[in-house]
Amino acid sequence: MSELLVDKRGHAAWLTLNRPERLNALNTGLKAELVAAAVDVTLDPEVWVVVLRGAGGRAFSVGGDLKDMHARGRAATPMIEVERNVYEAVLEIPKPTVAVVDGYALGGGCELAMACDLRVASDDAVFGMPESHRGMGANFGSVVLPRLIPRAVAMEMLYFGDRVPADRARELGLVNRVWPKAELDERVEEWVAELLTRAPLTLRRYKEMAGKGWEMPVPAHLRLNAGPNPYLSEDRAEGAAAFAEKRPPRWQGR
The missing domain is CATH 1.10.12 (Lyase 2-enoyl-coa Hydratase; Chain  A, domain 2)
Known part of the structure; x- marks a missing residue:
């Protein structure tokens, strides 16, 4: 089964990270599929809104797949790799993008959510940039996060790598809406349907x-x-x- 599910309904494209057994960690294959999907929805004139979510209900994505990195013998260095950077590809989709965060959005998963224009979350969602605990660099997050929330708060999140619950993320302006977990799917459907009524x-x-x-x-x-x-x-x-x-x-x- 594909690691990225693509469902085009009406004028919305729903992209679902489909590695629930790995908490939707971003391995090489999933990142490649995401880049390809970003190109596809960009070029498809029938797609007006793009929704990005994770399967399983436990995590949007916990970021880079460390086992995949270990198996390849190295971690990718952002912006100088042969492959296109997945966060940049999502950021540059020229249509409204919505990240639906249900559960954990950590590291690269948090960066992927930040690459979207709008972020909505379940009330048990957790955001965090733990790269300082792992010796990674959070290249995208270190550039974008201080532009989305107050700089001092962003730097604290990056430096300490502490986790931020959904309600606090909304207070900071990182999240647009927080809904009860049991109602998340229905609320997102309604929100996207309303967005599609705009020009x-x-x-x-x-x-x-x-x-x-x-x-x-x-x-x-x-x-x-x-x-x-x-x-x-x-x-x-x-x-x-x-x-x-x-x-x-x-x-x-x-």
Whole structure:
């Protein structure tokens, strides 16, 4: 069975890390499948939203598979390997991405969640960057985490490697929603369904503008003009017509 399950339903692609017996640890094969899936959903015009989750209910992902690293005789050095970096591939999907964290999101698993635009969690979810306990580097996390939450808190998480429960993660702004574990699947389905009622070109525009201009000066950022142009789209005309006619819009993504 594939280590990554891909389920396209309507305009959403649901990607499920499928190594529950290893708490969805990221081995070489799973990372390769994730990169390939990131390319596929990027190129598929029928996919408007991407959801990333873990199988089994115990973990989103506990990060890099240390047994896999040991068997290969070395750990991968980020950004200089032949293979594309999996976190970068997910980060650069030009459509809204949602990480659904049920259980542990540790190390590379936490980084994978950070690569998504939105993060929702079960009330028993736990986040952490334990690389300082393992002699690893958390290359992606050390760059992105201080941009997502207050810098001093991010550095404490990185330095000490302590675990952060879901409620605290939400307080810090690392997580958007926390729901009871028994209700997680239903709540996520509803949240994604609501997101899909928003204009897809507008969402893509937001992602491109916010991401590509992350640290640009405001005057330059305002002139970036990244992503699809919703102002001249058929969807913009449809949105105005739907408002005037008091009906839900019928988006086409063009």
